[in-house]
Amino acid sequence: MKPVRYLYPILIAATLTASCSAGQKKSAEETPWKYALMAGETLDSIYAHYGVEGENLLRENYPNDEFYRATYLAGDDNNSPKPFSYLWPYSSTVSAVRAIYDATGDSAYLTLLQEKVAPGLEEYLDTARMPAAYASYISRAPQSDRFYDDNIWLGIDFTDFYLGTKDPAHLDKARMIWEFIESGTDDKLGGGIYWCEQKKGGKNTCSNAPGSVYALKLFKATGDSAYLAAGSGLYDWTKTNLQDTTDYLYFDHKLMNGKIGRAKFAYNSGQMMQAATLLYDITGDKRCLTDAQNIAEIAHRYFFSRTATDSIGEFPLIKNGDIWFTAVMMRGFYELFLADGNPAYMDNYLRNLDYAWEHARDTETGLFNSDWSGDTKDERKGLITQGAMAEMFATAALYQSKQNK
Secondary structure, eight states: OOOOOOSHHHHHHHHHHHHHHTTOOOOGGGSTTHHHHHHHHHHHHHHHHHBOTTOSOBOSEESOOTTOOOSSSSSSTTSSOOSSOOHHHHHHHHHHHHHHHHHHOOTHHHHHIIIIIHHHHHTTEEOSSSSOEEOSSOTTSSOOOOBHHHHHHHHHHHHHHHHHHOOHHHHHHHHHHHHHHHHTBOSGGGSOBBSBSSOOSEEEHHHHHHHHHHHHHHHHHHOOHHHHHHHHHHHHHHHHHHBOTTTSOBOSEEETTSOEEOOOOHHHHHHHHHHHHHHHHHHOOHHHHHHHHHHHHHHHHHHSOEEEEOSSOEEEEOOSSOHHHHHHHHHHHHHHHHHHOOOHHHHHHHHHHHHHHHHTEETTTTEEOSOTTSSSOOSSEEHHHHHHHHHHHHHHHHHHHHHTO
């Protein structure tokens, strides 16, 4: 499958125009469009290496491994070979396209969404079980589990698409997904959202923190106070039940017997950072801003725990881990920057992304290894890592555009 080339002509023209108006001649690497170009090139590489002839769907890994078994599911969905990716990795391309559109305003990305990304996504839509929702694998295969967090990430993207375009079709999708999310709540453990519809063994930060973000964004989109109440309630529940009070970071889950899964992942704390910032933006409650700033300080120290050196000097480098988690955490840091204007955390993200481009990127394929130091190489490169990289480059471009205003 040939790579799509939506971005370059428009952005290069914009770069040249900006350079001429400033009376200077600059390379793409020196312009505000640098990261947008990186995002577009990464998205091109995704379709070049994960695309399937005659399909809108994508592979899970490159090189493709027909015997690959996913390890992130709740049960036995992964017992048979899968020719296409699961929903979660596929959704990273939805987020990437959304982020690049946000950064560039290029309508070509709405065309890409309409003609390729959304048709592929609809292959996962399950209307046999109500409320309708996206299943973990495509509907032409045997029925698969439905995860609340997988659907929440999509709901956030559709809400953001609506906020950026005012196209009611995106809001309709966001509302449809929210109905499914509401069906995953009850009073057990005092509230909260389950992780998996079919296996309700506990309630996870990865459902409840982004659930709060999702509801608060829906409030911004609609003005419906029910969404504000839901977002605030989910934030309070997660903070009460899953925050480590010794360092402001968040544990992973709470089982139905009350036992806490104490692992700490970047996206969980990042989403609570974003939720707190959104609550501050909506309500003006400075306690929420303080919450977000406290999470940010410790999360940056905890997750950027290695050291690397670039042309400027030493800087904190992200620890090895799931790169998509790093991308979702970046959403929180960017939201916080919009609220308090402190560029330090986002500036370090940009240094990390530059370093990853130089040290973790395979120049032959344009795909990224998960270790940004470049010390280790991935035998298989996951689709979700590449989608996350494209999203982060786009967020970096958006951040730079805000700084240059």
